[in-house]
Amino acid sequence: MGDRRLTVLAPMRIEHVAIKRGATSATVLRTGMGPAKASAFAAGEGRRRIDPAGPIAVVGVAGALSDDLKPGDIIVADSLVSTDGKISVDLPGAPLVASALAAAGITSRIGPLSCAHVIIKGDARDKLAASGAIAVEMESAWLADGLGATEGGRPFAVVRVIIDTPSHELFSRHTIRNFRMVLGKLASVVAPLERWAEACGDRDILLAGPRSFCAGVERAIEIVERAIDRFGAPVYVRRQIVHNSHVVADLERRGAVFVEELDEVPPGATVVLAAHGVSPMVRSEADARGLQVIDATCPLVSKVHSEARRFADRDFDIVLIGHDDHEEVIGTIGEAPGRISVVASAEDVDRLAVRDPDRVAYLTQTTLAVDEADGIVQRLRERFPNLAGPRREDICYATQNRQEAVTAIAAESDVLFVVGSANSSNSRRLVEVAERRGVRAHLVDGPDGLDVAWLEKAVSVGISAGASAPESKVQEVVAAIASLGPVTVTERTVVVEDVSFPLPSLVK
Numbered sequence: 001m002g003d004r005r006l007t008v009l010a011p012m013r014i015e016h017v018a019i020k021r022g023a024t025s026a027t028v029l030r031t032g033m034g035p036a037k038a039s040a041f042a043a044g045e046g047r048r049r050i051d052p053a054g055p056i057a058v059v060g061v062a063g064a065l066s067d068d069l070k071p072g073d074i075i076v077a078d079s080l081v082s083t084d085g086k087i088s089v090d091l092p093g094a095p096l097v098a099s100a101l102a103a104a105g106i107t108s109r110i111g112p113l114s115c116a117h118v119i120i121k122g123d124a125r126d127k128l129a130a131s132g133a134i135a136v137e138m139e140s141a142w143l144a145d146g147l148g149a150t151e152g153g154r155p156f157a158v159v160r161v162i163i164d165t166p167s168h169e170l171f172s173r174h175t176i177r178n179f180r181m182v183l184g185k186l187a188s189v190v191a192p193l194e195r196w197a198e199a200c201g202d203r204d205i206l207l208a209g210p211r212s213f214c215a216g217v218e219r220a221i222e223i224v225e226r227a228i229d230r231f232g233a234p235v236y237v238r239r240q241i242v243h244n245s246h247v248v249a250d251l252e253r254r255g256a257v258f259v260e261e262l263d264e265v266p267p268g269a270t271v272v273l274a275a276h277g278v279s280p281m282v283r284s285e286a287d288a289r290g291l292q293v294i295d296a297t298c299p300l301v302s303k304v305h306s307e308a309r310r311f312a313d314r315d316f317d318i319v320l321i322g323h324d325d326h327e328e329v330i331g332t333i334g335e336a337p338g339r340i341s342v343v344a345s346a347e348d349v350d351r352l353a354v355r356d357p358d359r360v361a362y363l364t365q366t367t368l369a370v371d372e373a374d375g376i377v378q379r380l381r382e383r384f385p386n387l388a389g390p391r392r393e394d395i396c397y398a399t400q401n402r403q404e405a406v407t408a409i410a411a412e413s414d415v416l417f418v419v420g421s422a423n424s425s426n427s428r429r430l431v432e433v434a435e436r437r438g439v440r441a442h443l444v445d446g447p448d449g450l451d452v453a454w455l456e457k458a459v460s461v462g463i464s465a466g467a468s469a470p471e472s473k474v475q476e477v478v479a480a481i482a483s484l485g486p487v488t489v490t491e492r493t494v495v496v497e498d499v500s501f502p503l504p505s506l507v508k
Helices: 013-022 035-043 045-049 094-103 123-130 140-146 173-188 190-198 215-231 245-254 280-288 299-313 327-333 346-350 370-383 397-410 425-436 471-482
Strands: 007-010 027-030 056-064 074-082 088-090 109-115 135-137 156-164 203-209 235-238 256-259 270-273 292-295 317-321 340-343 360-364 415-419 440-444 460-465 487-493
Touching: 007 013, 013 027, 013 056, 013 173, 013 190, 027 045, 035 045, 035 140, 056 140, 056 173, 056 190, 074 094, 074 140, 088 140, 094 109, 094 156, 094 190, 109 140, 135 156, 140 156, 156 173, 156 190, 173 190, 203 397, 203 471, 215 235, 215 245, 215 270, 215 292, 215 299, 245 256, 270 280, 280 292, 299 317, 299 327, 299 360, 317 327, 317 370, 327 340, 340 346, 346 370, 360 370, 370 397, 370 425, 397 415, 397 425, 397 460, 397 487, 415 425, 415 471, 425 440, 425 460, 460 471, 471 487
Parallel strands: 007 027, 007 056, 056 156, 074 109, 109 135, 203 460, 203 487, 235 256, 235 270, 270 292, 317 340, 317 360, 415 440, 415 460
Antiparallel strands: 056 135, 074 088, 074 156
């Protein structure tokens, strides 16, 4: 890593001077202002002086397209589009650039940049803002296109500092007064970009298989989508349908309304119960409010509920291995109130008080780490030799498979990323499984959660995803890492999953 020197491209002379003040190892070159000079530079001096595979950062000023940005604000581009529509460049590594800036105490905003042929003023700004761009400048698209960033494989970053806004356009007394401050900001971003460049290089990516959605998650999401199609928006969902922020946001855009409790649902409305399951009290409340209930509880969670009722009917004290604040555990406890004790560690087992040591049964939360749960079960058997258990182990097939897949790639990984939201139990367990195998592991909700420092000395990168995380987020993480240089992607599959669960009759 870091064997190729960073080249920083500055369009104007005044930008070039400011940026050189902040550089320690980077080469700083002036391209000239505007599309024509940028294209000529890329075809001529740029081709001669820049390492064909080395990292490039374009740094300069830009104009904000709305007044929610202020002079001095720093933009990291995640895409570039020329106003004539001829050039479009995706920059999936923007989160890694932003993380390098953040490590230096510099706040930035990630977003798309428009690249214009002329200075944009007045109503033209409003038209560009309608395209989704957050700022406009005049060089980066042509530099990216001419220097090979559109072909992939070359690390390419664009960092711009806002110089003017719709309310205070270029060359007004406001922007002239702010120019010195802006030049200081330009100088300040160079050292973090040099740090970003140190992480650039070739890598191997190992994808754990299986990963991402399991059958229960796919079923739950499909239930909400079909309910919206059949009954119309809004369809209410009690709690997050699955523990993933991106899934929830996507369903909200489609017309789902997520609520914490049923008293937020209008009487007679349609409500979906989330995949983690609920207690009988919740179902009774839904009946009392006249709600049309569609149950998206994972069938494997329903099996645990059934076992809880079975053991309670036989007058057993039930030990539930899991986390007492997890929705699945809360719902299971509701199946046998006063009869279930929750333990999360072998030490918790030693503190258990039961009525009859010969009538103790255990159940497990479905999303636990298999190796840790096994240790707790062993301690339970030592304390209660006649311990009863479920007919089959409760930890679900998908959780076990994903943990085995992580184990399979951990030894070959310098760092391992698990894609999943922070409230996803099975995703957090994957991180713990990797860490117990001696590899640095991090939970990331997507590419925005990546820190470039984690990749500085990592040549081999493992990637998995929790059962509630979309595969699209995995691919975005892969693309972000690939923005640092060429990658070889290998998938390691330990088992092929072919499980499916039937849909409730209301949405078939």
